[in-house]
Amino acid sequence: MLNRRLWILFVAFFLGFAALGARLAKLQLSDAATWQGRLQKFLHHQYIIETYRGTIVDRNGRPLAQDVPSDELAIDYRAMNLDDIWITRQAIARMQASGEWAALEKNPSAQLQRRDEVKGEIADQIDAIPGAIAAQLAPFENKKPEDLREDIYERYSKIREKVHALRQDLWSRKYTRPSKDDPHNPANSAVASNGDSESEPDDASLDSLFRQLQIEDEVASHSLKADIPAPVALYFKQHAADFPGLSVRDNAAYNRRAYPFGPATAHLIGTLRSVRDDTYKGHKFDLPDLLDTSDPGDLGGYLPGDSMGDSGVELLAEDQLRGQRGTALVDLDKTDGKPAEDRKIDLVAGKNVPLTLDASLQQDLFNALLNPGKGLLKGEDGKTHFAAMVVLSMDGQVYASVSFPSFDPNAFDEQRGELMKDAWRTPLLNRALSGTYPPGSTVKPLLATAALTEKVITPEETIVCEGHFFRSRPDIFKCVEVHGPISMVNAIAESCNVYFYTVGQRLGVERLSRWYGTWGFGQDTGLELPENFGKIPQPLQRDADEASNVSLLLGIGQGPISVTPLQMANAYATLLRGGVVIPPRILMGTPSQKLQPFAVSPQILATVRQGMEKCVTEGTAKEHFRGFHLRVAGKTGTAEKERPVFDDTGKPVDDIEHPLTNPDGSPKKNEDGTPAYKQLIERHDDAWFVGYAPADNPKFVVAAVMEWGGYGGAHAVPMVREAFTQLETHGYLPKLDTP
Numbered sequence: 001m002l003n004r005r006l007w008i009l010f011v012a013f014f015l016g017f018a019a020l021g022a023r024l025a026k027l028q029l030s031d032a033a034t035w036q037g038r039l040q041k042f043l044h045h046q047y048i049i050e051t052y053r054g055t056i057v058d059r060n061g062r063p064l065a066q067d068v069p070s071d072e073l074a075i076d077y078r079a080m081n082l083d084d085i086w087i088t089r090q091a092i093a094r095m096q097a098s099g100e101w102a103a104l105e106k107n108p109s110a111q112l113q114r115r116d117e118v119k120g121e122i123a124d125q126i127d128a129i130p131g132a133i134a135a136q137l138a139p140f141e142n143k144k145p146e147d148l149r150e151d152i153y154e155r156y157s158k159i160r161e162k163v164h165a166l167r168q169d170l171w172s173r174k175y176t177r178p179s180k181d182d183p184h185n186p187a188n189s190a191v192a193s194n195g196d197s198e199s200e201p202d203d204a205s206l207d208s209l210f211r212q213l214q215i216e217d218e219v220a221s222h223s224l225k226a227d228i229p230a231p232v233a234l235y236f237k238q239h240a241a242d243f244p245g246l247s248v249r250d251n252a253a254y255n256r257r258a259y260p261f262g263p264a265t266a267h268l269i270g271t272l273r274s275v276r277d278d279t280y281k282g283h284k285f286d287l288p289d290l291l292d293t294s295d296p297g298d299l300g301g302y303l304p305g306d307s308m309g310d311s312g313v314e315l316l317a318e319d320q321l322r323g324q325r326g327t328a329l330v331d332l333d334k335t336d337g338k339p340a341e342d343r344k345i346d347l348v349a350g351k352n353v354p355l356t357l358d359a360s361l362q363q364d365l366f367n368a369l370l371n372p373g374k375g376l377l378k379g380e381d382g383k384t385h386f387a388a389m390v391v392l393s394m395d396g397q398v399y400a401s402v403s404f405p406s407f408d409p410n411a412f413d414e415q416r417g418e419l420m421k422d423a424w425r426t427p428l429l430n431r432a433l434s435g436t437y438p439p440g441s442t443v444k445p446l447l448a449t450a451a452l453t454e455k456v457i458t459p460e461e462t463i464v465c466e467g468h469f470f471r472s473r474p475d476i477f478k479c480v481e482v483h484g485p486i487s488m489v490n491a492i493a494e495s496c497n498v499y500f501y502t503v504g505q506r507l508g509v510e511r512l513s514r515w516y517g518t519w520g521f522g523q524d525t526g527l528e529l530p531e532n533f534g535k536i537p538q539p540l541q542r543d544a545d546e547a548s549n550v551s552l553l554l555g556i557g558q559g560p561i562s563v564t565p566l567q568m569a570n571a572y573a574t575l576l577r578g579g580v581v582i583p584p585r586i587l588m589g590t591p592s593q594k595l596q597p598f599a600v601s602p603q604i605l606a607t608v609r610q611g612m613e614k615c616v617t618e619g620t621a622k623e624h625f626r627g628f629h630l631r632v633a634g635k636t637g638t639a640e641k642e643r644p645v646f647d648d649t650g651k652p653v654d655d656i657e658h659p660l661t662n663p664d665g666s667p668k669k670n671e672d673g674t675p676a677y678k679q680l681i682e683r684h685d686d687a688w689f690v691g692y693a694p695a696d697n698p699k700f701v702v703a704a705v706m707e708w709g710g711y712g713g714a715h716a717v718p719m720v721r722e723a724f725t726q727l728e729t730h731g732y733l734p735k736l737d738t739p
Contacts, residue, residue, distance in 0.1 A: 046290055048166075049326035053257065054350030056269055056313055056321070058359040059399075059588060063260055065269050065314065065409075070256040071233045072249050073133060074221035077163060079126050079245020080156055084119075087126075090244055091118040122244050129243050130156075133225060136232045141414045152224060158274065159222045161304030165285065221247055227256040257307070261359055263406035264366035267430035268357065268529070268586065270312020271412045275302045290329050290343045299345065300324040313353060313586070316528055323350035354588040356397035361730045365389065365402050368722050376719050377404065379687070380710030383648075388431035389704040391723055392569040395592055396582035398527070399700070399732070400723070401566070403431040424650035434532040436562040437705055440639030440712065441495045442688045443516075443557040445608050446571060447503050448488055450515040452604045456506040459488045459607045465498040469552065477501055477552055492611025493619030495636060497556050504555020509547050510539040512554045518598055519571040521563050526583025528590060534562040557639055568690050569703035572634075576698045578605055609633065613695050620713040621689065630724050630733060634691025636712035643708065645680040655680040684708040689716035693724050693733060700727055 056065040078086035095101040095118060104111035134148035141148065224246075233248050240247070257272055259265065280302045288297025300322070302308070308322070309315030326347035369376050369387065379385040391400040405427045407419055419428050429435060451457045465483035468474045479497040483490075491499035504512060513536055516522065522536035537550065537560045553559030563571075566584065574581050581595040613633040616625045620636040645653040654677035660668040668676040687709035692698040702723045709715040727733045 046287070046327060046329050048287070049328060049347045051323035051325050051347040052349055053307075053323060054317075054321040055352045056317070057352055057354050058357045058362075059355065060358065060360075061354075062359045064265055064355065064357070064359055065257060065259050068256055068258040070227040071230070072226040072256075073224045073228055073232075073236060074247050074249050075129065075159075075224050076221050076245035076247075077159065077218055080159065080222075082123055082126060086245075087119050087122050088115070090122055091115050094118055094122070125242060125244055129246055132243060136235055137225070137228070140229045140232065142411075142418065143414055155224050155305075158305035162222075163218055165303050166287065221245075221249070223249075259409040261363050262408050262410060264363045264402075265357070265359065266312075266406050266409045267403045267428075267432070268312055268355075268401055269409065270314035270316075271310045271409050272307040272314055273310035275304070275306045275308045279308060280304065280306075285325070287327060288345070290327065290345070297327075299327065300348075312529065313355065317353045317587070320353055321350040324348035356393075356399065356586050356588055357401075358399050358730060358732075361391070361726055361732075362400045362402065364726050364729070365391075365400050365723060366404075366406075368726070369402060369404055369719065374718075374722070376722060377706070379706060379708060379715055385706050385709045385715075386425070386431065387704065387706040387709070387719065388435055388565045389702065389719055389723060390432050390565045390569045391727070392566075392573055392584055392701045392703075394573055394576065394582075394698055394700070396573070396584045398566075398584055398586045399727075401430075401432045401586075403429070403433075403435070422650065423644075423652075424646040431705075431707075432565045433527070433529060434564065435705070435707075436532050436534045436564055437686050437688075437707075438559075438561060438639035438641055439557040439563045439568060440637030440686070440688050441497075441500075441557055442568055442635050442637035442690045442703075442712075443561075444492055444495065444500050445612055445635050446519050446575060447500060447507070447512075447515070447555060448492060448608050448611065449575060449600055449604055450511070450518075451503045451507060452488075452607065453598075453600065454507060454511060457488070457503060462487045463491070463496075463499045463502050465496050467498075469498050469501045488607060489611040489614060492608065492635065493614035495615075495620050500555040501552045502555070504551045504553070505548060507551065507555075509537055509542070509551050509554065512551060513537045513539050516554075516561060519574060520567055520581070521561065521571070525566055525570045526585070526593075527566065528585060528587050531566060532564055534564055534567060536561055557637060565703040565705055568688075569701045572690050572692060572701045572703070573698075575600065575605070575608070576692060576701070578602070609695075612692075616691070616695070621691075621717045623713065624717040624721055628721065628724075629735060630693050630728060631695040632691050632693045632721075632724060633695040634689060634720065636717060637686075637688030637690070638710070638712045639686045639688065640683050641686050641708075642681050642683045645682050653680040654678075685710050687712040687714070687716040689713070689720045691717075691720045691724070693727070699733065700724075 052067045055063050055067075057063055076086070092101060092115060095104075095115065100114060101111065104114060130149045130152035131145075133152055134145040137143075137148050138145045143151075228248075233250075236243065236246060237248050259269060261269075283301045284298070285301035285303045286298035288299065289295040309318040314321065324347065326345050328345070329343035368374055369389075377384045377387055387402075387404050389400070389402045390398065393399055405425045407415065407427045412419075452459065462485040464485050465479055467479050467482040469477035469479075477497075480495065483494055483496045483498070486494065486496050486499055488499075490496070507515070516536040521534055523533050525531065537554060542550065550559050554561060570584055579596055579598045579600045581597060583593055585592070612635055613631075615621050615635055616632050621634060625632055647653055656677055658678040660676040660678060662668050670676050685708065687706040688704070689712050690701065690703045692701045702720045704716050704719040704723070706715050706719070724733065728735060
């Protein structure tokens with residue numbers, strides 16, 4: 001009996017050891033590669049190498065937008081999420097530093113009770129961080145402390161979204177079972193979000209756990225506020241103990257976008273904003289697995305909280321400027337902490353984007369406009385007016401483009417809300433590209449070319465100007481003066497309305513519409529940046545009287561037509577090239593294109609140019625070019641336009657003749673109980689001048705408009721004269737003496 005039992009026990013032991021041996025053999029032989037791979041992943045830490053945005057430079061290589069080092073406030077991810085383990089360690093460290101931990105060592109219960117009290121103190125201090133940052137920043141930023149505090153909480157959310165996205169990217173491809181837990185809840189642990197606690201973890205869940213343990217961003221500090229003022233940085237350095245988890249990172253590279261030329265180039269260069277949801281979802285960051293060569297990932301994608309171009313060249317060249325993150329592995333089995341050379345993907349910095357702009361010319365022009373001593377923005381009422389100017393070379397390059405008022409892109413994040421609400425100044429509007437205005441008499445050289453080409457008039461034919469077009473109605477369709485018999489050259493020089501009423505009438509609405517389109521109005525000029533197309537007349541069915549009146553107005557650049565300063569400069573350049581269209585461009589890499597939808601004969605062009613030269617030497621622009629040492633030609637313009645009226649503080653002016661009513665017909669009231677009125681609308685004159693130089697060999701065209709400035713010859717000409725002076729100063733125009 002005993003021997004039988006011993007044999008049974010022996011067989012049981014033998015079978016057990018055999019099974020164990022088989023299992024060991026399987027692990028050592030067939031499963032060796034699998035477990036070695038898992039061990040390798042567990043012993044390696046993969047981290048991200050941040051990239052930096054490319055620099056936007058002018059034609060001479062001067063930076064217009066670049067990433068620069070700055071001081072920033074950063075918070076530990078665990079502190080931000082009130083991680084209990086992290087706070088416990090901080091509490092113990094604080095007690096050890098003060099001697100409390102050692103003093104209570106013989107009384108564990110009191111020691112733990114005091115530890116929990118210190119944990120509560122630390123949690124309260126962490127909760128106070130957003131308010132403290134807001135209070136310190138408020139004197140330096142144009143925001144209320146409560147708004148700044150909300151900005152910090154919003155940044156908290158962005159950081160959590162980013163870490164969550166990284167966590168998903170690290171393990172979702174291996175373990176795709178969705179978590180039921182809220183990823184933004186700091187109480188959720190890493191392990192809890194990875195599987196079903198009631199079942200045995202499979203290979204995929206184990207692998208995902210190993211990879212999740214490698215997420216550096218869950219134990220790292222994240223930027224809360226970049227480019228903080230020096231006094232704010234000093235305050236938080238001095239009070240570091242009062243704000244656990246918060247740190248000041250000195251000169252953190254590539255965390256601030258700087259715009260050296262500030263408001264002068266703001267509209268063209270543009271600004272940044274947090275990545276839009278549609279962009280993020282369409283191009284997500286995808287971290288490759290460096291231990292798995294079959295996993296390419298996508299290091300060029302976006303993470304929540306990333307910045308992207310919002311306007312201007314920053315948006316236009318987003319793909320070139322963005323760059324690509326890098327990644328590397330650190331072998332935890334080594335002590336040097338250096339990445340394995342064969343387990344690294346270097347970052348790809350964003351590419352530099354060169355523009356056709358001359359930053360110095362742009363800055364000098366902008367400063368000249370703002371110089372009160374020059375008075376270039378003063379209209380006929382003596383007040384400062386809004387204005388725009390474009391400097392275009394004959395080969396289509398934009399050398400300068402000024403829009404006033406402007407804004408400081410370096411402070412855009414703090415001022416965005418107020419800038420967007422400013423209905424009076426509309427500082428975010430690029431008036432040079434998107435401001436639309438009736439062109440007034442600046443169209444007269446263009447219509448003269450059309451009329452001569454269509455043979456509805458000859459250069460020698462004279463039109464009698466009696467100061468108005470209709471003999472029986474001297475109060476409408478008037479001219480600025482009585483010119484008497486006048487031919488084309490003098491009509492351009494003296495800006496005779498009666499002459500061009502006649503030209504408009506002879507061409508008719510249909511041909512006027514076609515020719516305005518030919519000059520590039522009502523459509524995209526081809527510039528790479530967004531622009532407003534304005535409007536041109538449509539050849540609709542009209543009765544004879546209406547069609548006649550519309551054609552008269554279009555003959556002097558009024559009526560159903562509006563253009564941008566860029567379109568005017570482009571149209572004049574097309575005229576001076578004899579009908580050759582070269583789309584304007586601002587990116588240095590954009591190739592020049594030439595089109596010729598129509599041809600202007602040399603004889604016609606010579607006649608029109610003679611009129612524009614005489615405009616400067618003897619006509620409506622002569623006063624401000626008297627004695628000027630450069631030969632300039634061009635055309636003035638004065639155009640009526642309606643606009644809402646604001647007072648000098650930017651408050652809308654009420655039209656007391658038009659009270660507002662509620663849907664039931666009762667008088668509408670303001671919040672203070674006073675009657676509500678429509679905003680007053682008034683009609684005043686915009687001042688225009690489009691000029692080119694040198695007059696005998698054009699190299700540059702400059703178009704300028706001053707909103708409600710008054711007479712173009714008095715208030716737009718000085719701006720263009722300043723532009724030609726600056727072009728000469730910067731070496732783009734030769735010094736030619738006026739005969």
